[in-house]
């Protein structure tokens with residue numbers, strides 16, 4: 001069988017390897033980190049386990065649900081979902097519930113929201129190029145400002161007018177205020193096509209020991225079947241000639257150079273880095289396109305609090321503009337086994353930043369102080385209860401959909417399509433705001449392409465996205481959840 005080298009042992013790379021092994025290949029993975037799972041890994045700090053974000057396992061793709069079960073067996077928990085929005089000193093249920101929203105906002109504000117919605121119906125923005133226009137047209141300007149603008153700008157770090165409407169269309173899809181109110185009032189679970197409405201599902205699946213358990217198990221299964229995952233090797237050079245990649249080179253954290261030759265290559269590394277690693281270098285226009293791709297970086301400050309129950313939610317969205325924190329996770333509410341001591345709680349304060357922001361480079365101690373003071377400010381904790389903290393930084397956590405990204409991707413894609421034996425997959429490998437399921441599906445498709453099938457990995461989670469999903473009757477599915485504000 002031809003040999004295959006895979007760059008990155010996150011969900012996309014590991015799933016590709018898993019599928020390839022089934023197809024008779026024996027792939028090898030090179031991973032920059034010492035741990036597998038990428039953004040879906042679980043970090044362990046003194047026995048306190050936490051995600052980079054909180055990772056719900058939901059998919060409308062039967063193939064992916066089957067894979068999850070195949071890999072993890074009965075290690076999945078079904079968890080109740082509770083999430084709220086903190087805004088103007090109050091907590092709002094999320095998804096929004098009519099009575100709770102009206103009580104929180106007051107009758108006058110509710111009236112204003114209604115009028116603003118009517119205005120948007122009568123005189124919508126003529127164009128829907130950006131996130132603000134797209135959301136205001138469906139929910140009215142007022143609701144957009146309350147429940148979308150501040151949080152979205154925290155996550156993306158750019159004004160909503162600079163975020164492409166593609167993103168709203170991908171994440172919010174067909175939901176409108178009318179539909180949201182109808183669901184909130186009547187609890188109706190049917191959408192226009194008679195399918196299950198995906199917004200209000202209040203349970204999700206989660207591995208007993210966090211999402212990293214899935215990916216560590218996948219690596220172990222691969223290893224038992226003879227497929228190696230080599231950690232601590234960051235690929236930084238991709239040597240090619242005559243439309244074929246010949247070898248990839250990486251370095252360990254101690255500076256040792258690793259070379260790997262293969263017949264075929266799959267890459268999940270961020271497109272910008274991949275293009276900059278190509279040797280010989282691509283034409284200037286391709287390099288410029290790659291350099292124009294932007295990514296939002298992300299860090300979590302985990303606080304260990306000496307209290308058994310801090311709040312009942314899995315996570316809380318912090319829309320309040322007076323604090324920098326964007327979301328707070330309560331990991332024991334994802335799985336009790338995420339915290340070793342039931343008398344204590346570990347909370348994750350999530351900050352969305354740019355790598356060159358001052359806060360990104362603050363020492364951990366200062367970031368922990370920030371989280372403690374913001375946690376106290378919004379009334380979640382008493383600083384005297386905080387016993388310890390840890391910080392985990394994740395670069396390039398969010399591929400950004402600004403107004404130029406599509407053009408840049410088209411240039412990069414045309415260049416990469418010229419290679420006979422290189423496929424890029426996954427979230428940053430396609431610069432696509434994918435959850436695990438779509439990232440994994442690109443891995444499955446790339447593997448099957450090597451076995452002679454023809455799939456377009458670039459179209460996953462775009463126009464074809466619900467082909468598999470509408471065919472949900474074919475497989476038993478885990479619970480789908482659609483998230484109004486950005487989930488991951």
Ligand SMILES: Cc1cc2nc3c(=O)[nH]c(=O)nc-3n(C[C@H](O)[C@H](O)[C@H](O)COP(=O)(O)OP(=O)(O)OC[C@H]3O[C@@H](n4cnc5c(N)ncnc54)[C@H](O)[C@@H]3O)c2cc1C
Nearest residue numbers: 008010011012032038039053055056235426427435436488
């Ligand atoms: C805050 C947050 C919350 C999220 N919540 C959810 C959720 O609830 N549910 C869900 O399904 N998904 C969620 N996601 C999305 C999920 O994390 C991603 O879809 C998934 O991890 C993408 O998998 P991937 O393999 O494409 O990329 P990654 O997870 O980014 O993995 C890529 C791997 O490649 C490695 N790598 C990169 N460059 C190199 C290199 N040069 N050499 C070697 N190795 C390299 C990286 O170290 C990494 O391990 C969330 C994401 C974030 C950021």
